[in-house]
Amino acid sequence: MKEFIHKKPYLIAGPCSAESENQLLTIAKAIEGTADVFRAGVWKPRTKPNSFEGIGKEALTWLKTVQQETGMKVCTEVATAKHVELCLESGVDMLWIGARTTVNPFYVQEIAEALKGVDIPVFVKNPIHPELGLWLGAFERLNKVGIKQLAAIHRGFYSYEKSVFRNDPKWELPIKLRKEIRGLPIICDPSHIAGKATLIEDIAQTAMDINLDGLMIETHNNPAVALSDAEQQVKPEKLKNIMQNLVLRDTKLRDEQFKEQLLDFRNQIDNFDTQIISLLNGRKQVVEKIADFKNENRLTIFQIERWFEILSTRKKNASLLGLDEQMVEELFALIHKYSILTQTNIMRK
């Protein structure tokens, strides 16, 4: 891996789509000095046909104008070998692979091969659905053809559940990615996670709190009339405001006292976790006894009324303590699932 990001937080900003040369220049001039890299989509993957699918290669010349008039580096999304070829010809500085492309190993391979022998930074967005393997696979394919300047973009994951987010952040996935590929910079794209401009600041702060390396924020001079992703784009002034308000935490914890306090908290957490495991073991032993009992008395393992009773009493207790009821419900669903498994194993013996 070759490092190419030397600043934290590294900021990539610009419109979702390139719409006109004038639009690109207006935005680029307004965010020059705030953003490190200028982004604009030239080819847009849209869920439905007949939406605006990007200007296409003509917009590459506008990106060139941005490079020349501002000195900013420019980057855009590529989804095919042809896109790569046109970007390289036009001198685009960096490329990103979009979420709808990372899901498809054929496309990733095609892009990797088109980039063979080219020393250009490539960002890989997470696949639409939360499958770490596909994200890792894309990095392996690029690495194999010799691309060393790599970084990830975390843009959240499609979820069928209704949520405040357009794409569920699932913060555990970028954290797992960081463990799998040491030293890989990870940029958060709060715009595509949020889906609306008002949520961006909070998501960006969370990204900094978990020590991600940078941000990609969609920025438009007039979001209301943007041809794509109008609701989630911010104006350049707002972008500056978000960046100024970010609280950056010192992960090195130079202060010794601070380290000691942290160690103490971690010890307390370790103790609670040991107790939780020992309680789970105690519970399992009773579950085994109840399985024998049900077996002898020819009772079925699962009794729905009992499950409802467990759920409602546990949730009530949790809420009295101010615990998140949803969390407790999910936890007991898991405990109950394994309790049933333990019982069926015993009965089959």
Ligand code: PEP
């Ligand atoms: C984009 O960055 O405009 C884009 C299309 O992103 P994603 O691939 O994350 O949907």
Ligand code: MN
């Ligand atoms: Mn977009």
